[in-house]
Amino acid sequence: MKRIAVLGIAVLVGLIVCAGLAWASMEGDCKAVVEKAAGMFKSKGKDAAIKAINDPKGPFVKGELYVFAVDMNNKVLAHPMSKTLVGKDVSKVKDPKGKFLFAEFLNVAKGKGSGWVEYMWPKPGAKEPSAKRSYIMKVPGENLYIGAGYYK
Numbered sequence: 001m002k003r004i005a006v007l008g009i010a011v012l013v014g015l016i017v018c019a020g021l022a023w024a025s026m027e028g029d030c031k032a033v034v035e036k037a038a039g040m041f042k043s044k045g046k047d048a049a050i051k052a053i054n055d056p057k058g059p060f061v062k063g064e065l066y067v068f069a070v071d072m073n074n075k076v077l078a079h080p081m082s083k084t085l086v087g088k089d090v091s092k093v094k095d096p097k098g099k100f101l102f103a104e105f106l107n108v109a110k111g112k113g114s115g116w117v118e119y120m121w122p123k124p125g126a127k128e129p130s131a132k133r134s135y136i137m138k139v140p141g142e143n144l145y146i147g148a149g150y151y152k
Contacts, residue, residue: 026065026150027116030135033060033148037067038139046142053078053146054086064123064151071144072109074102081124095120096129109138109145123151 040049052058053067060067069078074091090102101119108115114137120129134149
């Protein structure tokens with residue numbers, strides 16, 4: 001009986017460690033894809049970067065992880081999963097818990113220049129929102145920020 005209890009605890013600890021490693025991996029993936037997209041603004045220019053970010057089969061989409069771009073007035077410039085957002089002012093968009101998520105994104109971009117924001121957002125193809133965490137970064141030399149997130 002004692003062995004079963006010890007085995008159960010070991011399995012539980014293993015699952016917790018694996019979940020932590022998966023989240024750490026997703027954080028790394030988010031930062032990497034955002035930095036790659038920011039590099040494209042410098043190397044290829046704004047128009048090419050926006051076009052690539054808007055492409056749902058482009059280099060900045062990896063499953064549920066995708067980059068989006070928003071100007072410093074909170075107008076969406078690119079969103080590969082929700083074309084209806086492109087061109088819209090999203091400064092008043094709230095998640096189901098009342099968080100003005102794009103306002104928080106903008107605060108991060110204007111403040112520290114980069115950082116994490118947690119909020120609720122539907123997964124691609126879903127209607128109900130899920131918990132999400134996004135890495136936001138102001139693009140150097142541009143009047144915009146980009147982000148990518150993972151669902152928790």
